[in-house]
Amino acid sequence: KKIQPWREIKEWKYNDWMGWWDQGDGKLFYGLHVENGRVKDEGDFRLKTALRVIVDTYNLPMVMSPTQSIIIRDIDPKDKDDIEKILADHGLKPIEEVDPLNRLAMACPALPLCGLAQTEAERKMPDYLAQMRSLLNKMNLSDEEILMRMTGCPNGCARPYMAELAFVGDGPKSYQVWLGGSPVLTRTAFPFKAKMKNTDLEATVEPILAMFIQQRQNFEAFGDFCHRVGAEAIEAFSASYVPGSVKAIS
Numbered sequence: 001k002k003i004q005p006w007r008e009i010k011e012w013k014y015n016d017w018m019g020w021w022d023q024g025d026g027k028l029f030y031g032l033h034v035e036n037g038r039v040k041d042e043g044d045f046r047l048k049t050a051l052r053v054i055v056d057t058y059n060l061p062m063v064m065s066p067t068q069s070i071i072i073r074d075i076d077p078k079d080k081d082d083i084e085k086i087l088a089d090h091g092l093k094p095i096e097e098v099d100p101l102n103r104l105a106m107a108c109p110a111l112p113l114c115g116l117a118q119t120e121a122e123r124k125m126p127d128y129l130a131q132m133r134s135l136l137n138k139m140n141l142s143d144e145e146i147l148m149r150m151t152g153c154p155n156g157c158a159r160p161y162m163a164e165l166a167f168v169g170d171g172p173k174s175y176q177v178w179l180g181g182s183p184v185l186t187r188t189a190f191p192f193k194a195k196m197k198n199t200d201l202e203a204t205v206e207p208i209l210a211m212f213i214q215q216r217q218n219f220e221a222f223g224d225f226c227h228r229v230g231a232e233a234i235e236a237f238s239a240s241y242v243p244g245s246v247k248a249i250s
Contacts (some may be wrong), residue, residue, distance in 0.1 A: 110152025
């Protein structure tokens, strides 16, 4: 059979479908952000209980999303306010209050649940996200949204090899650093650093962000910038960078 000629693919747009959406049949669906896919009750944060209350009260179907979150389907519009109250009463933030870094991030379970894991991922990612948020704020880049991924081994279950910035576990308390994936996950990243100690995040990333500030093109995303300039240029800039010497104009 003759192969059909190729067709141009429309520009891809990344959407995680979090928050409230019209389902198209008179019902609504709600995308509930679940950090690293972990459904749990911990202190005032009671996601597990909230989901149980919603299911027991409304008997709604749920779908696990490709970004480790949950889609609650077939919601009657009249129940929207009550469901929002259930979520709020159980300590869950509306999607508008979730840090974009956290919303875009993913990590695999890794230690202690995965026998292949060589180091932490799910339990380390919140600390890395907090450090990245602090660093971005310090460098006047608080509005930047960088898609980050972390895995405990090179198998890549959290899809790190397409992320703008990724940390791939390669030994105890050690990560490979990958750069240059697409913010819409349509391009493979490149390996930048073979081994980074888990305490060296800021020292590794700050020079890259400084170069990004100085050399980015208009509205260029972090991953697109890294892809354009390449590993050698970033390595050369990082080698001569003085910590704290570059900030974006606020």
